[in-house]
Amino acid sequence: MFPKPSPELVPNTYAYESQPMVKPTGFREYDARWLFEKEINLMGVQALGLGLAQLLKELSVPREVVVGHDFRSYSASIKLALTAGLMAGGAKVRDIGLCITPMAYFAQFALDCPAVAMVTASHNDNGWTGVKMGAARPVTFGPEEMGRLRDIVIGGNYAPEPGGAYEFVPDFPARYIADLTSRPRYGRKMKVVAACGNGTAGAFAPELLEKLGVEVVPLDCDLDWTFPRYNANPEDLHMLHAMAEAVTASGADVALGFDGDGDRCGVVDNEGAEIFADKIGVMLARDLSKLHQGATFVVDVKSTGLFATDPALAANGVKVDFWKTGHSHIKRRVRDLKALAGFEKSGHFFFNAPVGRGYDDGFVTAIAVLDMLERNPAKSMADLYRDLPKTFGSPTMSPHCPDEVKYGVAEAVTARFQAMLMRGERLIGQKIRDIVTVNGVRVTVEDGTWGLVRASSNKPELVVVVESPASEANMRAMFAAVDRVLRENPEVGAYNQTI
Structure with missing residues (x-):
């Protein structure tokens, strides 16, 4: 035995x-x-x-x-x-x-x-x-x-x-690449930065993109398990900044960044603006819902409120389901609801047929972004980004919290915000409009500004995200308010990055 x-x-x-x-x-x-x-x-x-x-x-x-x-x-x-x-x-x-x-x-x-x-x-x-x-x-x-x-x-x-x-x-990777590239090459001339952070995707991304007919500017595509510049993580501001610099230097149409195991994709536009993945999700939902009227999209609770308020999505009859963060949770929800796609703020995107097979694939996401550009030949990536209603959002921020206590801390923070709602307390000077507890706690005030706290599913950390459709000042005020509640719990440590 x-x-x-x-x-x-x-x-x-x-x-x-x-x-x-x-x-x-x-x-x-x-x-x-x-x-x-x-x-x-x-x-x-x-x-x-x-x-x-x-x-x-x-x-x-x-x-x-x-x-x-x-x-x-x-x-x-x-x-x-x-x-x-x-x-x-x-x-x-x-x-x-x-x-x-x-x-x-x-x-x-x-x-x-x-x-x-x-x-x-x-x-x-x-x-x-x-x-x-x-x-x-x-x-x-x-x-x-x-x-x-x-x-x-x-x-x-x-x-x-x-x-x-x-x-x-x-030679299985060749079989996978052939599956994704057995389609017409792009007619629009596009230059693309392929950013891989020295992770595994670097062995495959340049070849795949070239076979699709785009000019590739490789960035950190040599495999190096020491990750000499930064971790291969398209939510990491260090990687996003490097992508922005590469776009500006090369005059590329877009930068596509892949995480260490290639199931996520991050995007920087042609003007060097770092587009958080939830906003990319809104842009892709706009594009795909023109072809598939009335489509359902699943999004995680960390994602922008634009999924619920964007007039273009409403005009296309889009139905949106906010669900638990985590690639397994969203993947199952997309399957169960027969949704066209699912989007996570982390960059895990899930496309059902006819776009994909339902699992998260950073390369399929990259192709969807390039397809969007192909279908909008008169617009740049920056133009498509500017078409979105303006909101002010944070990256995903993660204060350290031991695995053994992080779920208890998340429950305590949830209870604290629920008590504030019950007592009629104000947050950033406004009434609390609603609280969503499907995964951690997402608290929203009258003007739509919201903050989220949840336990990370894969690291000894909490996860914090804030957004405001009203102003950057309100977004920062919400972060300060959420952080004050977090600091009531001594187990919460330093952030990996903050606004």
Whole structure:
């Protein structure tokens, strides 16, 4: 029998090398993230593979799993440990090698494989690892599946079974790129900055964009797992500023930035303006709803209020559903509502047919942006951005908060704002108009200015976003008010970035 994991072991000891270590908090709402060697070791990853095979058996899903890994110094070893566990649990593994996460999702369809386990820490700092898993294409695990997987693994409720097998699938990225580029080349002449932050997407983005017929200006496309300039994260202001500089220097029509595992896309326009992903979502919804009148779009609670108030969307009969943040939550909601697309402020975009297959893919998002430009030949990206009603919004800001207490803090903040509403207290000098608690708390005052606080699903952090349709001053006032409530909780630490 494979040993039951321990939550903590001392490195450089016999126990560390002969027993699995898995910290329970690594099982998040919709994927798994750990600090490698501090919170999970290779034997712990094997235990995860065994547990995943057991879960697939419980779900009555054939134990056939696509695996892939991102470009970090340790990801290949983690994938092999995961593969060993899966095979020991009786699973047939199909390894597509180094890839971006959407390639693994695509492989579920292209290889007719029911399950996926992609080894990636996405945009997390070096030292982190994780696995994105699913067993019902195109969706990935949510809280229920992740909770059951945690119980199986932490409890050691798995056992080796016969039938495991391994197959390496050669040259799979070429198959994925061919699928996305088997279409007419763009007629509009476009120069595009492809920004990859030295992450995995850099191996594939320039080739894909060139095959679509655009001139590519590569930015940080050489793979380097030290991430020498900044993390590959299109919500990170450092990356957005670098994209803006590249657009200005090259005279490009747009900059497209991809995160470390390629399932997200950020945009900077031809004038160097950094367009937050929720505003890109509004622009794409405007464009697509002209072709698909009455379409439904799912958006996360961090997203701009324009989805609910934009007159162009209303004129096209658009229906908008605000839902829980998290790629698994939005992906499932898009599937369940048969929505045309789903948008997250983080840059996870989900397109159903005829645009995509329902999963989040940064390259499909990039193509949707370029299609929008192709359909509006008289307008630049900046023109399309200026067409939106003006609002003043913040980037996603994340104060540190330990995993063990972050959900409790989010609940305390929610209760605090609800008590303010009940007592008729004012916020930034205005009455509180409404409070949404579908995911954390989103509090809105009379003029439409709002602030959001929620627990991060994949890091020891909280998430804070503010926006005002009235003024930058009100947006900043809302941030100050939200931060004051947060500081009533001593567990809340410093922000990664602020306005």
